[in-house]
Amino acid sequence: MLRAHDTADSMDHTPDVPLSMVDSSERTRGVPLSERYEDLGRIARGGMGDVRRVRDQMMQRTLAMKVLPWEMLDSPRDRARFLNEARMTAALQHPGVVPVHDCGELPDGRVWFTMKEVRGRTLREVLDELHRPVEVHARPGGATATSPPFRRVIDQFLRACEAVAYAHSVGIVHRDLKPDNIMVGEFGEVLVLDWGLAKRVGESASDAVTPPSSEGPTITPRDQQLTMPAPTCQEDLHDDGQLTMPGQVMGTIAYMPPEQARGELGRICAATDVYALGAVLYELLAGRPPYIGTPASVWGALLAGPPLPLEKTATIPPPLELSAVCARALSREPDDRFRTAGELATELRNWLDGARRRERALTLVTDAQAEAPRIDALRRRAEALRTEARTLLGQLRPYDPASLKAPGWRAEDEAERLENEAAAAEVAWLQALRSALNEAPDLPEAHEALADYYHQRLIAAEEARDVRLAAGYETLLRGHDRGRHAAVLAGNGALTLFTDPEGAEVVAYRYVEHDRALTPQNAVHLGRTPIRAAPLPRGSYLLRINAPGCDEVRYPVLIGRGEHWDGVRPDGRDPHPIHLPRTGTLAPESIYVPAGWFISGGDLDAGESLPRRRLWVHALVVQKHPVTNAQYLEFLNDLVARQLEADALAACARPPLGRANPGEDALAYERGPDGRFRLCAGATLDELRWPVAFIDWRAAMRYAHWLADRTGQAWRLLNELEWEKAARGVDGRRMPWGDHVEPTWACILGSHPGVPGRAPVEMYATDESPYGVRGMVGNVRDWCVNVWQHDGPAVAGAIVLPDIADKEDTALRAVRGGAWMSGPAMSRLAGRFATPPDDRFGGIGIRLARPLIDT
Numbered sequence: 059m060l061r062a063h064d065t066a067d068s069m070d071h072t073p074d075v076p077l078s079m080v081d082s083s084e085r086t087r088g089v090p091l092s093e094r095y096e097d098l099g100r101i102a103r104g105g106m107g108d109v110r111r112v113r114d115q116m117m118q119r120t121l122a123m124k125v126l127p128w129e130m131l132d133s134p135r136d137r138a139r140f141l142n143e144a145r146m147t148a149a150l151q152h153p154g155v156v157p158v159h160d161c162g163e164l165p166d167g168r169v170w171f172t173m174k175e176v177r178g179r180t181l182r183e184v185l186d187e188l189h190r191p192v193e194v195h196a197r198p199g200g201a202t203a204t205s206p207p208f209r210r211v212i213d214q215f216l217r218a219c220e221a222v223a224y225a226h227s228v229g230i231v232h233r234d235l236k237p238d239n240i241m242v243g244e245f246g247e248v249l250v251l252d253w254g255l256a257k258r259v260g261e262s263a264s265d266a267v268t269p270p271s272s273e274g275p276t277i278t279p280r281d282q283q284l285t286m287p288a289p290t291c292q293e294d295l296h297d298d299g300q301l302t303m304p305g306q307v308m309g310t311i312a313y314m315p316p317e318q319a320r321g322e323l324g325r326i327c328a329a330t331d332v333y334a335l336g337a338v339l340y341e342l343l344a345g346r347p348p349y350i351g352t353p354a355s356v357w358g359a360l361l362a363g364p365p366l367p368l369e370k371t372a373t374i375p376p377p378l379e380l381s382a383v384c385a386r387a388l389s390r391e392p393d394d395r396f397r398t399a400g401e402l403a404t405e406l407r408n409w410l411d412g413a414r415r416r417e418r419a420l421t422l423v424t425d426a427q428a429e430a431p432r433i434d435a436l437r438r439r440a441e442a443l444r445t446e447a448r449t450l451l452g453q454l455r456p457y458d459p460a461s462l463k464a465p466g467w468r469a470e471d472e473a474e475r476l477e478n479e480a481a482a483a484e485v486a487w488l489q490a491l492r493s494a495l496n497e498a499p500d501l502p503e504a505h506e507a508l509a510d511y512y513h514q515r516l517i518a519a520e521e522a523r524d525v526r527l528a529a530g531y532e533t534l535l536r537g538h539d540r541g542r543h544a545a546v547l548a549g550n551g552a553l554t555l556f557t558d559p560e561g562a563e564v565v566a567y568r569y570v571e572h573d574r575a576l577t578p579q580n581a582v583h584l585g586r587t588p589i590r591a592a593p594l595p596r597g598s599y600l601l602r603i604n605a606p607g608c609d610e611v612r613y614p615v616l617i618g619r620g621e622h623w624d625g626v627r628p629d630g631r632d633p634h635p636i637h638l639p640r641t642g643t644l645a646p647e648s649i650y651v652p653a654g655w656f657i658s659g660g661d662l663d664a665g666e667s668l669p670r671r672r673l674w675v676h677a678l679v680v681q682k683h684p685v686t687n688a689q690y691l692e693f694l695n696d697l698v699a700r701q702l703e704a705d706a707l708a709a710c711a712r713p714p715l716g717r718a719n720p721g722e723d724a725l726a727y728e729r730g731p732d733g734r735f736r737l738c739a740g741a742t743l744d745e746l747r748w749p750v751a752f753i754d755w756r757a758a759m760r761y762a763h764w765l766a767d768r769t770g771q772a773w774r775l776l777n778e779l780e781w782e783k784a785a786r787g788v789d790g791r792r793m794p795w796g797d798h799v800e801p802t803w804a805c806i807l808g809s810h811p812g813v814p815g816r817a818p819v820e821m822y823a824t825d826e827s828p829y830g831v832r833g834m835v836g837n838v839r840d841w842c843v844n845v846w847q848h849d850g851p852a853v854a855g856a857i858v859l860p861d862i863a864d865k866e867d868t869a870l871r872a873v874r875g876g877a878w879m880s881g882p883a884m885s886r887l888a889g890r891f892a893t894p895p896d897d898r899f900g901g902i903g904i905r906l907a908r909p910l911i912d913t
Contacts, residue, residue, distance in 0.1 A: 059175065059522070061763075065094065066127070075503045076589045077443045084765065087576065089237045092112065092161075093114065094115060094116060095112040095113060095114060095121075095123065095172070096112060096113035096115055097110060097111075097112055097561055098110070098111040098112060098113055098120070099111055099131050101122060102660070102715065103127075105142060106125060106127070106130075106136075106139065106143065106252075106254050106713060107123070107124040107125055107126060107140065108125045108127055108390060109122055109123070109124050109125075110122070110123045110127075111123075111175065111435065112172065114159075114172070117502075118457060119176055119450075120175060120595045121159060121172045121174065122172065122174065122176075123170050123171070123172045124144075124170060124171055124172075124173065125138045125164065125168050125169075125170040125897055126168040126169050126170070128168070130166055131166070131167055135863055137169060137663055138241060139254055139255075140169055140254070140356065141161075141169060142196070142253075142256065142257075143252070143253050143254035143256070143541075143749060144158055144161050144169075144171040146230060146254075146256040146775065147171075147173070148161070148171075148251040149228065149230065149252045150221075150225055150230065150253070151333075152220075152221050152224040152225075153221075153247070154217055154220060154222075154224070154248055154249055154250055154279065155221055155224075155225075155249065155250055156173045156176060156219025156249050156251060156252075156749075157173060157174050158171050158172070159171075159172045159173060159174075160172045161253050162317050174293070174516075175246045176241050176243055176247075176249055176251075176895070177243060178236060178241050178242050178243035178244050178247075179242050180238050180239075180240065180241055180242070181215070181218070181238075181240035181241070182236075182237035182238045184211055184214065184237075184242055185211070185237055185341060185342060185345070185451075188208065188211050188342070188345075189373070191347035194247060196838060205476060206417070206830070207247050209410065209414070209417075209882070210411050211342060212342070212380075212406060212409070212410055212413075213410055214240075214242050214776075215240075215335075215338065215406065216403055216406040216407060216410060217248035218240045218248050218250055218335075218338075219335055219399045219400075219403040219557065220399075220400075220403050220784055221249070221250045221445035221584045222235065222250060222331050222335065222399035223398055223399040223400035223402075224401050225250075225256070225399075226318075226328040226398040226399055226400065227330065227398075228334065229255070229258050229259050229260070229399070230256050230259075231252075231256060231257055231258075231259055231326055231327065231328060231330055231331055232250065232253060232256050232331050232334070233256060233257065233318070233326065233330060233331070233334075234254070234255040234257040234309045234310060234313075234332055234334075234336065235250070235313060235334035235335055236310045236312070236313045236336055236337075236338065237341065238457035239251045239252045240338070246721060247291045247566070247664035248546050254868075255309065257326070258768060259326070259327055259328070262325065270374045289713065289817035292762060293839070304658060309334070310348040311349075311353065311356050311357055311360060311407055312337065312348065312349055312350070312356055313333075313334045313337040313338065313347065313348075314330075314333070314334060314337075314360070315330055315333035315334070315392070316360060316361060316390055317327070317392065318331070318333075318527070319357065319361060320361065322676040325392060325402050327392060328397060328398040328399065328734065328849075329392035329393075329395045329396070329397065329398075330392070330401055330517055331388060332381070332387050332395045332396045332397075332398065332399055332401075332817045333388060333389075333392075333395060335387060335399060335402055336384055336386075336387025336388040336395070336402075337388065338340070339380070339383070339384045340368065340384050340388065340734065341764045343368055343372055343376040343380060343381065343384060344368055344371040344372040344373070344376070345372070345373055348366075348388065348805055350481060353683050361906040363659065364388075364390060365388065366389065367385075367762045368381045368384060368385075369381070377409065377413075377826075379409050379412075380406075380409055380839060383402070383406065383409070387402055396754060412498065414431060415497040415498050416497070416501060418494075418497050418498075418499040419493075419494035419495070419497035419498035419501045419503075419504060420494070420498075420503060422491070422493055422494040422497070422504075422598070423490070423491060423494045425490060426486075426487050426490035426491055426494070426507070427507060429483060429487050430487065431489075432483065433480050433483045433484055433487065435459075436476045436477075436479055436483065437476075437477070437480045439473075439476050440472075440473040440474075440476035440477045440480065440536070443469045443472050443476070444469070444470065444473045444907060445659050445849070446466075446469045447467070447469035447470040447473065447850060448466075448468065448848040448849065449464060450463075450466035451466035451846030451848070452466055452504075452847065452849075454466075458625050486693055488508075488511070489693070491504045491507055491508050492508075494553065494597060495508075495636030498684070498746075501668055502540060505538045505539070505540055505701070506538075506540065506542065508538040508568060509533075509535055509538040509539040509542060509543055512531050512534040512535040512538060513535055513539075513543050513546060513621065514572045515527075515531045516528055516531035516532050516546075516619075517618075517619070520618075520619075520725075521657070521660060521670055522660065522662070522670075523790065523791070523792070524787075535547065539764070545619070545620035546619040546620045546753060547619075548620075549596040549619050549620075550593055550594070550595055550596065550620070551593075551594055551595070551596050551617035551618060551619070551620060551622060551623065552589070552591040552592060552593055552617075552621075552623070553566075553584070553588040553589060553592045553615060553617065553619045553622075553623050554588075554589060554590050554591055554592070554622065554623065554624040554625060554633050555584075555587055555592075555596050555601070555613075555625060555636065556581035556587060556588045556589075556625065556634070556635040556636070557587040557588070557603060557605065557635055557636045558634045558635040558636070558638065559608070559638060560586075560587050560588060560605045560626070560638050561586050561605060562586060562587045562605035562608070562638060563580050563583075563586055563603070563604050563605070564583075564584040564585065564586070564587060564589060564601055564602070565582065565583050565584065565601070565602050566581070566582045566583075566584055566594065566597075566599045566600075566601050567579060567581055567582075567599060567600045567601075567602065568580050568582075568597050568598070568599050569599065569600065570595065570794075571599040572795060574795075574796065574798035574800060575795040575796050575800075575803075575824070576791065576795060576796040576797070578599075578600040582594075584601075586761050586771045587603075587634075590784075590843075591622065594674045595617070596617050596618060596619050596620075596621075597616075597617055597743065598614065598615075598616050598617075598789040598791075599611040599614065599615050599616075599617065600612060600614050600616070600818055600828060601611075601615060603636065605638050607640060607641055608639060608640055608641060609636035609640070609641055609643075609644055610640070610641070610648070611636065611638055611650060611652060612650075612828065612829055612830060613636060613652050613654075614787040614788045614828040614829070614845065616657070616788050616789040616790075623655075625654060627653075627674055627857070628674050628855050628856040628857055629855060631686060634653060634654070634788075635713050636653070636654075637652070637653075637677060637837055637910060639910070641753075644679060644832055647681060647682045647683060648679045648680070648681065648682065649679070649680045649681070649682050649784070649829050649831045650677070650678075650679055650829070650910065651676040651677065651680055651780075651783065651784050651829050651831075651907075652673070652676065652677055652787065653675065653676050653678070653910075654675070654884065655672055655673065655674055655788060656672070656673060656675060656782075656783040656786065656787065656788040657670065657671075657672060657786070657788060657789060657790030658670070658671045658672075658673050658779055658782055658783070658888075659782075659850075659888055660790055660888065661792055661886055661887075661888035661889075663791070663792075663883065663886060664886035664887070664889040664890075665731045665883075665884065665889045665891070666848075666889065666890040666891070666892075667852045667886075667887075667888040667889065668888070668890070669892065670790070671853075672856065673783075673853060673855075673856050673857070673858050673859045674856055674858065675779065675780055675783045675858045676857075676858070676910075677909065677910040678780055678784065678830070678907045678908070678909065678910065679830050679907060679909075679910055680776065680784045680905070680906075680907040681831075681905050681906050681907065682830065682831060682903045683749070683819035683832050683833055684749035684750070684833055684837065684838055684840060684903045685749065685750050685761065685889070685903060685905065685906070686746065686747050686748060686749055686750060686819055686903060687737065687745055687746050687747070687749075687750050688746040688747065689750070689759065690711070690733050690750040690753075690904075691727065691736065691737075693709070693761050693764050693765075694706045694709060694710055694727070694735045695734045695735055696708070696764070696768075697764075698733055698734060703733075705760065706735070708756075708757070708760075709753070709757040709760045709761065710725050710726070710727060710735065711725070711726035711727060711750060711751065711752040711753050711757075711853065711898070712724055712725055712726055712752055712753075712898055713726055713752055713898070713900075714752070714897070714898050714899065716732060717798050720844075726738075726751075726752045730753040730891070744818050745816075745821055746839075747818035747820065748816040748818060749815065749816060749819055749833065749837050749838040749899075749903040749904075750838075750903050750904060751816065751838050751899065751900045751901065751903050752898045752899070752900055753898060753902075753903070754895060754896045754897060754898050755841050755893075755896070756865055756895060756896070757890060758841040758904045759774075759775065759865060759905075761807070761904055761906075762775055762904075762906050765906060766908075769887035769909050771911060772908045772909055772911075773906045773907070773908045774838075774860070774862070774906060774907065774908065775841055775842055775843035775904070775905075775907075776840065776842055776843060776844055776846050776874075776905060776907045777842060777851055777858060777860050777861055777862075777905070778842040778844055778850070778851060778860070778890065779850065779851055779853070779858045779873040780858060780860075780907060781834075781840060781842060781875070781905075782874065782887060782888065783838075783858075784829060784831045784907070785827050785831065785832070785834035785835075785874075785875070786827065786828075786887045787827060787829065788828075788889075790886070791887075792825045792886050792887060793835060793885075793886065793887060794825060794826055794828070794831075794834055794835060794887070795824055795826075799882040799883070799885070800882075800887070801882055802820050803822065803824035803825060803835070804824070804825035804833075804836030805817045805821065805822050805825070805836035805837040805875060805878050806833035806876050806878060806880050806882060806885050807878075807879060807880060807881050807882075808836065808875070808881070808882070809836065813880050814879055816878050816900075817837060817878070819832065819833055819837065822834075822836060822837075824871075825837075833875075834875050834887060835875065835876040835885045836874075836876050836877065836878060836880070836885060837876040837877065837878055837891040837903075838875070838877050838878070838900075838901055838907040839873050839874060839876065839877045839891065839901055839902045839903070840874055840875050840902070840904065841871060841873060841893075841902060841903070842872035842873060842874055843860060843861070843862045843866060844861040844862065844863055844871070844872050844873060845861075845863045845869045845870065845872070846869070846870040846872040846873075846890070846891075846892035847892075848870055851872070852888075855899045865913060867895070868894070868895065868896075869895075870892040870893060870894060870895075871889040871892070871893055871894070872890065872891070872892065873890075873892065873893050873902055874889075874890065874891070875887075876889075878901060878902030879900070879901050880901070
């Protein structure tokens, strides 16, 4: 064996005698070598030969010549072993075996053979480097089990296995495979060296063996050709328990199988080498041989049982597939191992192919993930431009010239272009991740990225209340999730609920769709408050809260996937207690809307819907029905009684100009002889229960002030976001009863035969919100207290503010709800309308609210 880095000085001190100095008078046989080879000096010296560099003068090339050592000259067994190495090596015509070119005998009787000179490193040196920390503070192991250096060494080991596989195919067993006998050349070639112990399978041999002496393992000479006593246990193994046994039990203890260690030469076969290769693979993966210690301890451990599992010895967790390959190769029984090195090589090749595919897949994932920030940036820029466009266009009136609208249009066009670019990039991103999975179907990084993506899409689809799309994304998420989203897929959440006073009994009813309507079903008793992190499956719930001396409170909650409804305000840290009104403090026509979160906007089919947001609204008391004609007449007549004639006339309902009663002085009511207002002649008593209409925003505000003065409670018009929560509850439903738009469930177009018109407020009990507020979809819309803006009213840190408009402000006012003349599409609860404050319509009325006050 030749290693280019070895020198004569690094070996023993046997005199370096050039071939030309062999005295010709002593040449009793053979011919002078100088006619063919020029001696260029010693390269190295090993136990079985002196290796010299020679110049083949005939072929004009440099070779290595291995010469039998002087001390073995008179040993027929050593001579036979030397020739066996030459012949075995020459018989193996494979790129992984050093080619032998010539063989002969020196005049002094020493035999020799020439071979290719190989320059490089042994696998031992390669493994030392592989497992060497790359820096002082690095963890053990300079390479990970999936790094290119690691795969490169596995590839080198594979090629060594392929060389041994060729030997097995021609019936030759190496019997001394170890890292020192595998050479990695300067140009990447891999060679299996030192075939001196090789034998052809089936050659006869004696099987006697002597057990270890008390001083250590002594191996009795057994082979009829090559015998040597084993060293005693006082001789330390080099580095890691290696011990070459060039006797009847031949090989290196740390890498030989049990049957070889026991001297069972009749069982020597290809599986013997498979075990040795498995031991080399073990060292490659763990950074140490299967057994370490003194010769005696290694010998005893080898005969006693298998080595420690890799997971206990490896400094870096090895790939599971390679661990399994190694374990099989190291099986105690030959029949349990791979039959030949070829089968072992096939497993390694399969793993390497998978590793290379995994590397390509990881590159695809890395490149794709590098694009993700750009996609997000495109979408953020597009959204900013849409906001800019809404602001620009929202400041304009419909009849403003197109030149003023052009900047807003350009912003919309650029936003659309960016969205399209982001969509195309997202498709490419998805395709890259799917391509990665085509390369490596189990690649965690690709599955993780896709799972995160489909998780986001699932949540978005559920927020959009798109059941079909959500089901598809959930299926895709389940296919890619590897555990990170288990809680989301399980769909469980939790509820924390505090009340004031404490000790309230809480029953949860889950909203279940039945005949297109969500109905609270399946009562679950949650116990008494305070309730902390009570588990609840995901879904929308109506909680009924009861405490002695308090009115029952309806408190809807939304439990999202893996979410905890804790009732903590945006500016708070602890759960906000739900106030329970004392019995009798709320009027029969007043509905309590507890403080808390709700889902606003997000309905793409609703006109001017705001973006989906989660907002906090303070506790409110909201009128169950819109203000009726009867209530409004009471207001007007009170003004008359207090001799506020001008105020009464200003606040009186009036049909808009051009309607049935045109003119500035036309009233929607008539006056009796006493000056009091009343329904016009011919009206039915039912019309007293109709919601008032044909009043402008200032009249609605005047009514609110009147009621506040009369009751001592701060009644006012609702902010449009307060109105939305009172109408929709907290789960983002499109209509009070769910998502289905059914005209017969509210007073809108198509709800009844005949002429459309207003109806008594008690009708259409199905038009009721989760809190119990009626008539939000039909009959009349409601004036809101705030100025209409494209981006909605003021919100401070997710907390909705009243945002009361100045009565002198002529800007458009927000109007919410559906009306008797509205089609289903114009009656969705997220829809928003804008009306000048001095306009009057037959489809706009009044609904008031006030802050909760415990009186």
